[in-house]
Amino acid sequence: MTRHVWIPALALLVAIAAGAGPKPPGEECAACHDTVVAKFGSTVHARLRPFELPQGLTACASCHGDPAAHLESGEAESLVRFGKDAAADSGACLACHGARGMSEWHATAHAGELGCTSCHSIHGSSRPAERCASCHAEVVALTTAPSHHPIREGKMSCASCHNVHAANPGALATPQRLNDLCTSCHAAKEGPFIFQHEPVEEDCSICHTPHGSAANHLLTANEPFLCLQCHELHFHTGLATVAQSGLVTIGGKNYPNVLGEHGFQRAFGTKCTQCHTQIHGSDLPSQGVPSRGTGLVR
Amino acid sequence: MRRPRFLPLAASAFLLALPLGAEEMRGTVEVAGRSSSTDGNTNLAAEYRDTDSGTELRAAIEGAFEELYLALAADLRSDSDQRVSLTVDASRLVRSHTTYTRLPHRLPHDPLDNLRGSISDVKVIWSTDLEPTAQYGIRFDELTNRNEFQLASLPWLTVTTDLREQWRQGHRQSLALSHCSTCHLQSQGREVNEHTREAGLAARAIFGGWSATARVARRDLRERAPDPTRTYELVEHPAQRTPLFRDRMQYDARNGALAYDVVPTTSKDVARVELANGNLGGFAVALAGVKTRLTNTATDNQVEYRGASLLLARRIGSKGNLAVRARTYSIGSTDYFVDTTEPAAAAGPYAGKTYRERYGLDPDFLRRSAIDRSVQEATARYTHRLRPGSTVTAQYDVRAIDRDTYQVAVGETTTLEQRLRLATTLRPAKGLTLRASASYADIRHPFAIVDGACNLEPLQTTPTSSPLVPGSVQYWQIHAGRVADLSASPSSWAELKLSGTYQLGSSSMAALSLRYWDGANSDQDLNQWSRTLMAATASWNWAPAETSEIHVAASYGTRELEQHLCIPLMDG
Numbered sequence: 001m002t003r004h005v006w007i008p009a010l011a012l013l014v015a016i017a018a019g020a021g022p023k024p025p026g027e028e029c030a031a032c033h034d035t036v037v038a039k040f041g042s043t044v045h046a047r048l049r050p051f052e053l054p055q056g057l058t059a060c061a062s063c064h065g066d067p068a069a070h071l072e073s074g075e076a077e078s079l080v081r082f083g084k085d086a087a088a089d090s091g092a093c094l095a096c097h098g099a100r101g102m103s104e105w106h107a108t109a110h111a112g113e114l115g116c117t118s119c120h121s122i123h124g125s126s127r128p129a130e131r132c133a134s135c136h137a138e139v140v141a142l143t144t145a146p147s148h149h150p151i152r153e154g155k156m157s158c159a160s161c162h163n164v165h166a167a168n169p170g171a172l173a174t175p176q177r178l179n180d181l182c183t184s185c186h187a188a189k190e191g192p193f194i195f196q197h198e199p200v201e202e203d204c205s206i207c208h209t210p211h212g213s214a215a216n217h218l219l220t221a222n223e224p225f226l227c228l229q230c231h232e233l234h235f236h237t238g239l240a241t242v243a244q245s246g247l248v249t250i251g252g253k254n255y256p257n258v259l260g261e262h263g264f265q266r267a268f269g270t271k272c273t274q275c276h277t278q279i280h281g282s283d284l285p286s287q288g289v290p291s292r293g294t295g296l297v298r
Numbered sequence: 299m300r301r302p303r304f305l306p307l308a309a310s311a312f313l314l315a316l317p318l319g320a321e322e323m324r325g326t327v328e329v330a331g332r333s334s335s336t337d338g339n340t341n342l343a344a345e346y347r348d349t350d351s352g353t354e355l356r357a358a359i360e361g362a363f364e365e366l367y368l369a370l371a372a373d374l375r376s377d378s379d380q381r382v383s384l385t386v387d388a389s390r391l392v393r394s395h396t397t398y399t400r401l402p403h404r405l406p407h408d409p410l411d412n413l414r415g416s417i418s419d420v421k422v423i424w425s426t427d428l429e430p431t432a433q434y435g436i437r438f439d440e441l442t443n444r445n446e447f448q449l450a451s452l453p454w455l456t457v458t459t460d461l462r463e464q465w466r467q468g469h470r471q472s473l474a475l476s477h478c479s480t481c482h483l484q485s486q487g488r489e490v491n492e493h494t495r496e497a498g499l500a501a502r503a504i505f506g507g508w509s510a511t512a513r514v515a516r517r518d519l520r521e522r523a524p525d526p527t528r529t530y531e532l533v534e535h536p537a538q539r540t541p542l543f544r545d546r547m548q549y550d551a552r553n554g555a556l557a558y559d560v561v562p563t564t565s566k567d568v569a570r571v572e573l574a575n576g577n578l579g580g581f582a583v584a585l586a587g588v589k590t591r592l593t594n595t596a597t598d599n600q601v602e603y604r605g606a607s608l609l610l611a612r613r614i615g616s617k618g619n620l621a622v623r624a625r626t627y628s629i630g631s632t633d634y635f636v637d638t639t640e641p642a643a644a645a646g647p648y649a650g651k652t653y654r655e656r657y658g659l660d661p662d663f664l665r666r667s668a669i670d671r672s673v674q675e676a677t678a679r680y681t682h683r684l685r686p687g688s689t690v691t692a693q694y695d696v697r698a699i700d701r702d703t704y705q706v707a708v709g710e711t712t713t714l715e716q717r718l719r720l721a722t723t724l725r726p727a728k729g730l731t732l733r734a735s736a737s738y739a740d741i742r743h744p745f746a747i748v749d750g751a752c753n754l755e756p757l758q759t760t761p762t763s764s765p766l767v768p769g770s771v772q773y774w775q776i777h778a779g780r781v782a783d784l785s786a787s788p789s790s791w792a793e794l795k796l797s798g799t800y801q802l803g804s805s806s807m808a809a810l811s812l813r814y815w816d817g818a819n820s821d822q823d824l825n826q827w828s829r830t831l832m833a834a835t836a837s838w839n840w841a842p843a844e845t846s847e848i849h850v851a852a853s854y855g856t857r858e859l860e861q862h863l864c865i866p867l868m869d870g
Contacts, residue, residue, distance in 0.1 A: 085683075098582075099507075100504075103509060111611070112621075112680075113689040134799060134807075134809065135733065142833070145855075153379075176603060188561045190564065214857065230746070233864065277472075283594070289641075
């Protein structure tokens, strides 16, 4: 870690040494709009410099246009005004941000209906991620499930996994697959492994539901039922190894019921990953020769 | 682990310096006492929380110097539950944002009690817990830093560095399974000292209406704790207690202590380029390409991803918005020849022979990864604004996944997914917003395992007196007859979402939402698979002042799964 402390440290030093003089934002506007200007002063927009802006206008003028006519006449119509249509208002934001990381905005799922101000408060600081809950309440509710990511603990937010400014499927914060997003934090699960579990390579969401689950480990269903959607049950998890009395009819034939009277119930009490511990893959072979080492138990 | 010391030092220096030089300073400090208690399973009730009583401190301070803006925010709940962020802005020429997050993560300790329920007269699986009273957990630390550099004389160029480091430290339960004479599961703690570091460098140039961005990054994963080891038990026939089965196990006690539960050591290189124009003949256009290479440095296995995407969006008239997105990518990986260790039987009529010699089964194979594939996908979306704030949207998605080798149906490697979504947002009265959406998806050949279960036919034609009598048929002999396909993925699904919010004055809002999802897969050999989800939420929010807020919410959810299970009636 210490090897890389130089990056933020260097940034801090350069930051202290850098500079051109600041100018209080919106001085003229504050004469009438002091409350708004005071709030605006705490935002990043208040710190913008002319070289960052297409027209070279800073502070209030960077969005509302040159205030000269307004200052003279007091007419609101002489300014660029917002608030009627959030989607249309975004044009002003994209004049600067469109080329700075928001190039995909128009192709996102939110673009047609929402605008920047639907989530961002331009005149004051805001926590945009909290706005997600107003439309996606059912997702937020899932984050309170027994198994969840540390979202309600404040250590993650919607923006940890989603980038609503990008047009990726599901608004995911990756230009690649869902798996690449998950393994950016859970890198140990990515492998690549010699012995693989195919659904892991396919899609993490086959087994996991990331927003929250009543099942353990954010699984879509608890074990063994999750595993049994794709696999048949092992013989020994339900088998008593000695023949039990009674018969079971399969395909019109009677067979000794080796599972015993309560074999199925016992089978449902098993957890596959107690033995198949390396369910995400492994470079080490399992013990069996007939299974060719693919059992994912080591 | 060397813990990150930079942030506490910088924060302290900042706090000391701020009153001396700042032109303007503002901030808030909150101090709180915490007392908590949990009943039952603490791992679930407080998975990411400290349950000790203590004092919490939350502070946010920002100061503007002549040339510099600094902001520090800290949320210190306990020694293992913290979040600190530092923002530095020097005349907009250098913008830096650093966060440090620490949280506890309680991990489960499975007592393995349930294994007693899966056996009856003879122990088939038995277990030993070497640390029956241990409480497992890790501490998660994350440091992120992002710096943007821009020169006033070169305003068209921005250079960015980013760094993300994660540490996981502690212990977790580690299980090792040893075969024969029976299956013996052994539990012990495994030290965790995992470190992930991702460092990136990016540059963005803006010229005319175009912006071009390029980023390269490298991510390394290292587990510094020693691998756990186990001396696997000597192979014996479960009933006869003879070395009859030594041709069936690749290793046992004679190999000494062997490592297991090994975390891979990996490196991932990422390169991405993007070219965008906000108005090219009325279209917003973005072209992007991504290439990554993931390497397991222990085995030299590699996975390479190459992808390209194109976005087009434009306004149609004054009320329409059309967006089209297309992406293609391919993933290729290293094939790996698995040379299975084949010991010879030490007893019985086949003594001296390997499993291959005895049964004619070749256990060696070339492992070709299921990840190898090429994918094409596209999305088209049209949104029409009925009036400000009210819209209708239609969206169509299609994706074709063509896997190199993995079959999702007999002889079939391609999955075709199509989805149609209709949505509307209405604002019929001031403060009232209603949203509704309906989606339907059809998936031809969803991901499945084509030999996931035994069909009944092979069993009925097995020429033995009864395949179900213990010892009459070996498990592997029926393995080839596993021809029934199973899946946890739907071949079609439908979703309905309804929600409404009502603004009650300027400081209060009520919300209702309902989501219903129903998926099914009737393509499987073992009949219907279906899953239904329903979630309903009601909430009320009241913020009478800027510093106070009351939030009340209630949720109700159900999840129903219907599936057919295949439990083979055989011994082996």
